Amino acid sequence: MTQKGRNALLLTPAGLWLLVMLVLPLLVVFVFSFGERGAAGGYVPAFTLEQYANLPARWTAFKNTLILAPLGTIAALVIAYPLAYFLAVRCAPRWRTSLLILVIVPFWTSILIRSYAWIFILGGRGLPALLETVGLDDVRLINTPFAVLVGIVYGYLPLMVFPIFVSLDKLDKRLLEASADLGSTPWRTFLQVTLPLSIPGVATGCMLVFILLMGEFLIPSILGGGKVFFVGNALVDLFLQSRNWAYGSAVAMTLVAVMLVTVSVYMKFISRLGGQRDDISLM
């Protein structure tokens, strides 16, 4: 067998997987998005742009997603970076494994159950009751955008910690010594050596969290009380309640398009930040 033939053969399983699991479903959604809702719901074949013309009716859902997904990503980064830095650079090696396991432990319980726990923490008898004892009356936390933000940062934090930890762990400690030897302050060393070298991990973590947040629906529906709607919630609603598959498909196609645009802008930005380095891999 020629080299070319072997390559083609090796690519077949992955190619078939992509075709069946990604391309075909997307094609179905694309075709459906030009259809109409059936009399009792569902889908009727047609060719109309009506579904796309109706998109403004879901503007708030897009707006919520486009505000809270980046905000959640940034908040997760701000919390995860010091933690990953501590684990990789400062922590005594004998503690490292146990502490890393503690970061993973929450993943052993379903996100559904962990989000329900937040209902009690943020509900009237949780934090607000505590705040009342220090004189802050009538604080409402549950079913607000803030509650959703807390929930998504909590839920996705480990996905941010690990890539950053890995990139900091690989960091050649001799570079830090060299920087110190040459008279740099610790802060300057961090800014000019550590941070730039950890950018691949930061980029991967942000990408992972951001992409998943764009499609999130569980946390907003549990901690938002049906009031903080993501595009994911609008989609669930269109398929499972109002049964308008055509319109749902149009909203889904739009979400895919919005994600493609934001992600490619983000990649441009990151590669500029990394100074055109070729060792930055995003996924």
Add this chain to the structure above:
Amino acid sequence: MTKDNGTISKQKFMEELRRYQKGSVSRRHFLGVTGLGVATTVLGAAMPGLRPRPAFAAGDIGDRVILATWPNYHDEMNFEAFTEATGAHVQVNVFGSNEEMLAKLQAGGSGWDVFVPTNYTITTYVGEDLITPLDTARLPNYDASAFEQRFSDAGTVDGTLYAVPKNWGTTGFAVNTSKLDGAPVPTTWKEFWDLTMNGYSGRTMVHDYQLTTIGNALKYFGYSFNSVDPNELADAEKLLLEAKPHLFAISSDYQPPMRNGDAWMTMCWTGDGKQLNTDMPEIAYVLGKEGGELWSDYYAIPKGAPHLDAAYALIDFLLNPEVNAKEVLAHGYPSADARTNALLPTDLLEDPILYPAADLLNALEFGAAATLTDPNRAELLARFKSA
């Protein structure tokens, strides 16, 4: 099975594992000598699904039956008794709206054996060919003459029986009166919405359900609960959007926040009102004077139910008046079955939450089939939620 089921040292275990891996001993020997065989048997016995089952009188009906129903709508003890008697475990899926049930069945592959549709949806299920005609010979506990007709007639479509009555009830609202500061308890839907946008701001819940949330907003203007008139729906939408910032949540699972004090008022079904009022007397159940919904739910079997025998067995079991009476005592929804009511205590049969005064009851409407399929109502609720 084996005599070697005592403990084994770590070293010995590893030796045996190596021997097994090299193929010098059989799998049977390995499991026996290490005790893993025993451990597996013990674990297996702890899994109810793997245990031998008591035989069911009418023959083996399988190990499970899957029921799609509503929140707080059954007596768990009855399910346990059913499993005891038949060996079939009852797996419960809870829903918040008829639309959700219909969507699951339309998408196919729901896996349900029994579901609980509301009166006005059954003609749509028949039209969409999603529901199985019932064979009364397999439901010996079903006695058509025992049921009050207005709560049982929606089960028959064009002379064919598709569904048998479960319970009936009303849709009103529950209000925590201790938060009213001495103001009179609201009695109308107009007061419900006005209070939501004023004194109870941030404390009211509405159903995640087009029929009741839109219907009770229509009632604010005195329109029919079932209206599909575009102008009337536009008024309802305006009210809903105006009220939305004042809502605590849009959800059909309103008991937990009502109980812990996060929510003070909610759209509410009879039984939930009864359950809340029993545990917390300061929560009153109110029917809007303008009207609202009167409904009855049914047991039905979807097309393609995977455990058909178990489905019939479960429905028949729950139709048994003695079982049904326990259900009513647990969930507080009235039954239309005279045989069941004969077994219930008088104070329950005279309870004003279950059996409202005639003038309040007469103002109520049954949901109309048109509301389930009307695209404008469906999209209105979806818009309201994503606004």
